[in-house]
Amino acid sequence: ETGVTQTPRHLVMGMTNKKSLKCEQHLGHNAMYWYKQSAKKPLELMFVYSLEERVENNSVPSRFSPECPNSSHLFLHLHTLQPEDSALYLCASSQSWSVTYEQYFGPGTRLTVT
Amino acid sequence: QKEVEQNSGPLSVPEGAIASLNCTYSDRGSQSFFWYRQYSGKSPELIMFIYSNGDKEDGRFTAQLNKASQYVSLLIRDSQPSDSATYLCAVTRSARQLTFGSGTQLTVLP
Numbered sequence: 001e002t003g004v005t006q007t008p009r010h011l012v013m014g015m016t017n018k019k020s021l022k023c024e025q026h027l028g029h030n031a032m033y034w035y036k037q038s039a040k041k042p043l044e045l046m047f048v049y050s051l052e053e054r055v056e057n058n059s060v061p062s063r064f065s066p067e068c069p070n071s072s073h074l075f076l077h078l079h080t081l082q083p084e085d086s087a088l089y090l091c092a093s094s095q096s097w098s099v100t101y102e103q104y105f106g107p108g109t110r111l112t113v114t
Numbered sequence: 115q116k117e118v119e120q121n122s123g124p125l126s127v128p129e130g131a132i133a134s135l136n137c138t139y140s141d142r143g144s145q146s147f148f149w150y151r152q153y154s155g156k157s158p159e160l161i162m163f164i165y166s167n168g169d170k171e172d173g174r175f176t177a178q179l180n181k182a183s184q185y186v187s188l189l190i191r192d193s194q195p196s197d198s199a200t201y202l203c204a205v206t207r208s209a210r211q212l213t214f215g216s217g218t219q220l221t222v223l224p
Contacts, residue, residue, distance in 0.1 A: 042118070043158070043202070043214040056211065090157055102148060103212060105157040 002026055004106035006091050012112045013081065021076040021109045023091030029104075031097035032074040034066060035090040037108070043090070049074060050097035081113045117141060118205050120215035128223050133190040135218050137203030140184070147179055147186045148204040151197075152217065158202055162188070193222040 004025045013019050025032060034046040048056035049068040063085075065077040074091055088110050092103040119138045127133045135149075146165050150158035164170045164177040164186065176189040186205075190197055200217040 040122075040216065042216045043204075045211060045213075048211070088157075102160050102163050104160065105150075108157045 004091060004093055004104055006089075006106035006109050008109060009107060010110045010112075012114060013078070014114055015081060015083070017081075018077070018079040020078065021089055021091075021111075023074040023076075023106055025072055025074075025091075025093040025104075025106075027093055027095075027104065029093040029095050030071055031094045031101075032068060032071075033092040033094075033103060034074065034076050035092060035105075037088040037090055039087075047076075048097060055097060078111075081111075083113050086111055086113045116215075117213045118203055118215035120201075120203050120218045122216055123219040124221055125218055126221045126223055127193050129193060129195060131193050131222075133193045133197065133220055133222070135188040135190075135201050135203075135220065137186045137188075137205075137215055138184055139186070139203075139205045139213075141205070142181075142184065144181075144184075144205045146206040147177070148212065149175075149177060149186075149188045150202040150204060150214075152200045152202055154199075161201075190220075193220075195222045195224050198222050 007022045032049045036044045046060045047066045052068045067075040088108045090108045091106040094103045095101040148163045149161045152158045162177045164179045170177045174191045178187045198221050200219045202217045203215040204212045
C-alpha cells in the first residue's frame with residue numbers, strides 16, 4: 001500500500017448504528033486530518049492530529065469521535081448520526097502540522113445515513 | 115464574505131486552449147496557496163503550491179500569486195479532456211490550517 005488509504009470506501013448506516021472509519025498513511029507523516037465534503041460546499045476541516053495529539057477540533061458534534069493510536073493510523077468513530085451527516089469523509093496527512101506542508105488525501109469514505 | 119472564493123463554473127474551454135482558474139482570499143496574512151484537482155467521485159489531488167508572489171510553472175500548469183490583490187490563479191496550457199475536473203483552491207489562514215474554496219468545475223471539450 002502506498003500513500004493514504006481509507007476503509008471502508010462506502011458505508012450505509014442507520015441513525016442508531018455505531019461504525020468506524022479507518023485511515024492509514026504510509027508516507028511517514030506526522031500530522032493527520034479528517035475532512036467532511038458535502039455536495040456544493042467547501043471541504044470542512046473536522047479534526048487535526050499531530051504526533052497522535054489532537055490539536056484542532058472545529059466545533060464538530062460529539063457524535064463524531066476521532067482516535068489516533070499512532071502517527072500512521074486515524075479513526076473516526078460514528079454514533080447516532082443524522083441524515084445531514086451523509087457526505088464524503090476524507091482523511092489527509094502532511095509532513096508536519098507546525099509548518100505548512102502540502103496535504104495528501106486518501107480516497108475517502110462515502111457515508112450515507114438513513 | 116467567504117474566506118476563499120472561486121467561480122463555481124462550469125468553465126468550458128476547447129481542447130488545446132488555455133484554461134484560467136481564479137481564486138481570491140480574504141485573509142491578508144495568508145502565506146501558502148495550493149491548487150488541488152478533484153475528479154468526480156475521487157479525492158483531491160495536489161497539483162501545485164506557491165508561497166511567493168509571481169509565477170510558478172510545472173509542466174502545463176502555472177500558478178500565479180499576487181498577495182497585494184489577494185489573488186491566486188492557475189493556468190492550464192494545452193488543455194486536454196483529461197483535465198476536466200473540479201479545481202480546488204486552498205489557502206492557509208494560519209501556519210497550520212488549510213481553508214478550501216468551493217471549487218471551479220472545468221470541462222475541456224474535444
